[in-house]
Amino acid sequence: MQFEVIFEPATLKLFGQGILVSLKLLFISVTIGAVLSIPMAIMRVSRNKWLSTPVWLYTYVMRGTPMLIQVYLIYYGVAQLEFVQSNWDTVPLLIPFKDALFCCVLAFTLNTCAYTTEMLAGAIRDTNHGEIEAARAMGMSRRQLMWRIVLPSALRRTLPAYSNEVIMMLHGTSLASTVPALMDITGAARSVYSDFYLPFEAFITAGAIYLVLTFTLVWCFKLAERRWLAYLQPRKA
Amino acid sequence: MKKTALFGAIALALSVAASAKEWKEVRVAIDATYKPFTYKTPDGKPTGFDVDIANALCAEMKAKCVFVEQAWDGMIPGLNAKKYDAIISSMSITEDRKKAVDFTGKYYNTPSRIVVKLGTIKNVPAELKGKKIGVLKGSTQEKYAKGELEASGAVIVPYEAQDQVYLDIKSGRLDGTVADSVEVYEGFLKTADGKGWGFVGPILNDKKYFGEGAGIAIRKSDTDLRDALNKGIKNIRANGTWKKINDKYFNFEVWGG
Incomplete structure (x- = not known):
């Protein structure tokens, strides 16, 4: 064991930057994914086939393929298209594809958005019928019903499942290390591994960092659940 | 007393067996993304200058080369984890790497x-x-x-x-x-x-x-394999096999200075 290598300033800096990259990837993709998932979940449960089918197809494809494949397709795949190569210095929509961080965020966002959409759609379908009847009896329109009753309740009830999704995404960001220009926590560990030939020390450090981050996230979600799901908790004696 | 003698005899026999290990099969690690030194034919067979050198050296040792593919960043850890016995994949002999593994002499050197x-x-x-x-x-x-x-x-x-x-x-x-x-x-x-x-x-x-050119990396404990490979490199240089392999891939000599 040569853990002193891990505690050298240069290595610590590498891991420190890795943590920032991982958190940045997680934060951006989870935020955009969550925001987009709300309208998509509403479309998903819509009775209108023209609204629900495209969303169904999207979540079906994204949930049916590994995230690694999605990262590869977006980073390496898109970049090999002649059309993209000849246009991505000029066409505004294509310029970001040159950037490794953008490709990763795009893949992660598309992925997490699909899962979140399905979770939220499930919670919307699961809304207690009594609540809906009561709202109808109050004379609420369908829009009011969705906005005032169904969505707030569904968002709360999704929280426990969603905390798992965020944790899975944190672990999923390790796939960013397969994109060359990105040095996330796993990337930092791989770099230590190839420079000092110390697989055990490098990966145990990365594992410990992920563990601490995961527990911090779990703790945050616990607080959130206590705040927003209090009405579903068993009553204290 | 008898028991000790018996154990002693077994230990002796084992140590003799270990030191006289015949290399019937050498597992060789390659990273087949390094044309023309190490790459794959369209049907997926490893080929290239490194692979031909490896096969020639195995022939010298009357052993069989078994090629194992390994991504570059995990080459040395994999060797020390005994996933294979030698790295013949254009690995430069450097001071840093010598801390972790042993090297034969160079078998080519290009800048x-x-x-x-x-x-x-x-x-x-x-x-x-x-x-x-x-x-x-x-x-x-x-x-x-x-x-x-x-x-x-x-x-x-x-x-x-x-x-x-x-x-x-x-x-x-x-x-x-x-x-x-x-x-x-x-x-x-x-x-x-x-x-x-x-x-x-x-x-x-x-x-x-x-460093000083591309050599073959082996575990520090396998001194017999290192010596056999060094002898092999010397032999193929002397008997023209090296030159033949060189000429198959290059129109100049890659032995270098």
Whole structure:
């Protein structure tokens, strides 16, 4: 064991930057994914086939393929298209594809958005019928019903499942290390591994960092659940 | 008393057996993304200069070579984890690597070069400021680029495999690479994608980064294998086999200085 290598300033800096990259990837993709998932979940449960089918197809494809494949397709795949190569210095929509961080965020966002959409759609379908009847009896329109009753309740009830999704995404960001220009926590560990030939020390450090981050996230979600799901908790004696 | 003697005899027998281990089969690690040294034929068979040298050395030892594929950044840990017995994959003999593994003498030595789009950059490293330079992760070229080019503002991007560097040069994400001069010539500059690209700056053979040529890495404990391979290299150099393999891939000698 040569853990002193891990505690050298240069290595610590590498891991420190890795943590920032991982958190940045997680934060951006989870935020955009969550925001987009709300309208998509509403479309998903819509009775209108023209609204629900495209969303169904999207979540079906994204949930049916590994995230690694999605990262590869977006980073390496898109970049090999002649059309993209000849246009991505000029066409505004294509310029970001040159950037490794953008490709990763795009893949992660598309992925997490699909899962979140399905979770939220499930919670919307699961809304207690009594609540809906009561709202109808109050004379609420369908829009009011969705906005005032169904969505707030569904968002709360999704929280426990969603905390798992965020944790899975944190672990999923390790796939960013397969994109060359990105040095996330796993990337930092791989770099230590190839420079000092110390697989055990490098990966145990990365594992410990992920563990601490995961527990911090779990703790945050616990607080959130206590705040927003209090009405579903068993009553204290 | 008898028991001790028996154990002693067994221990002795075991140690004799261990030291006289015959290398009937040598598991050789290769990273098959390094044309023309190590690559694969269209039907997936390992081939190239390294592979032919490995087969010639195994023939000298009357052993069989079994090729194991391994990504470059995990080469040395994999060797020490006994996933294979030797690395014959254009690995430069450097001081850093010698701390972890043992090496035979070199079996070839070619210098590295910086490659950029011709006409864009003339003075290296000064004009590399802000340019993205792709290198193979864990390679001597990566150490060189981080040690010498990063200071002048070049952005060094490490890749898992050298052929991925060429993919991203083709797609326009990279402005250049640092690579073995022969490998980059055969694997990239000579191909259609390499049109308009070429060498810039001096030949790179600083021993501090590039060591003393490509050797075969073995575990420090396998001194018998090292000696057998060294003997093999000497023999194939003497009997013309090395030259034959050299001429199959190159029109000049890669033995180097």
